Amino acid sequence: MRLVRDLGRRKLRSTLTITGIMIGIMALVVFGSMANKIDALVKGGSTYYKDKVVVSAKGGYMGLGGVLSTKMADQVAALGGVDVVVPGVELLLSDDQSGVSMGTPPMINGSVAGADKGRETFQLNYATGRALTAQDEGRNVVVLGSDLARQFNARVGETVTLRGVKFNVVGILEPTLTAPDNSAMVPMAAAQQLFIKTLPALVADKLDAGEIATSLVVYPKPGADTQKIAVEINASISGVTPMTGADFDQEIGAATSMLNAILIGIGLISLLVGGLSVINTMAMSVAERTREIGIKRAIGASRWRIRREIVIESALIGLIGGLLGLGLGFVITTLGNDAGRDSATILFDLTLGTAFSSVAFATILGATAGFIPAWHASRMDPVTALRYE
DSSP: OHHHHHHHTTHHHHHHHHHHHHHHHHHHHHHHHHHHHHHHHHHHHHHHHTTOEEEEETTOBTTBSOOEETTHHHHHHTSTTEEEEEEEEEEESOSOOOSOOOSSOOEEEEEOTTTTTTOOOOOOOEEEEOOOOGGGTTSOEEEEOHHHHHHHTOOTTOEEEETTEEEEEEEEEOOOSSGGGGEEEEEHHHHHHHHHTTSOHHHHTTSOGGGEESEEEEEEOTTOOHHHHHHHHHHHSTTEEEEEHHHHIIIIIHHHHHHHHHHHHHHHHHHHHHHHHHHHHHHHHHHHTHHHHHHHHHTTOOHHHHHHHHHHHHHHHHHHHHHHHHHHHHHHHHHHHHHHGGGTOOOOOOOHHHHHHHHHHHHHHHHHHHHHHHHHHHTSOHHHHHTOO
């Protein structure tokens, strides 16, 4: 209570200092939560690409941007080290991609359920309903990611419209914080029909919808080197681009690491500015309380006690500012995610680790910023301090 009273002596100055810390922590929480979301997306992609090779058309990327033939699956399967090849179709849920996007846009993914023969290790859990089965081929059924289900306000047993075609919802995924949250998973035949409608008429007329693929997922035999398989695919089949887990980590991981560093850096700069205001506040506090400090020293207070009181007071400023900043950051990230749910755009992932570290950092910063004034106060000569006007 005495510390709170000490802060109350300088209401305006303490309020402004706490506000500076609060804004810095708010920035750190918001940008840190955005970095968490990016990390989750990248880790999800890295897990998906691990121990497999994804083949796209030349000029395409991760299954988007080009057309392959399902017959290529047989060519790839004949290569050394290849165990299973699964053709798939990926296309955008909508051609309108305006607005803010974090990670992959809403997608439609089609493949034959069970075609991987149990080789897929990227596990999906179902909140309600069931997974697609091979018996679903020829039917218009869909499994929705958690964000898309919220966007459509859909439940199992209801229908949703994907690119003008009605699909019956048979399953809804649990949140993963990665790309599947934004995906609609349909049988291969249904995806092929949707995809061919997106092509120009002159191109579509020359294609058999049943032979269309946009990607081939290649599962190697146990012990086979995915990089060697990718090199062999490049050398043996023209017009394709293979991607391994190492390629994904190199291309995506490096870029996101730099982006995360920038985001966190912005928050830290804002917070350090608040730290400077703590130093200023505590320095002025020491100057105003010089006689008080002199009296304490004269009646026997140790230098350690003087330093401790001032450091604890400045740490309290950091703690209060940190808690208020965390609260404000929580409100902003929650409102931001709620505003983006209708478009399946989730920008923030505020974790307990981010929350705790932000408040702890603010408290430590406050204590550190108060140490210099505290050290100066503890070194005062009691007689000189008592004469201070």
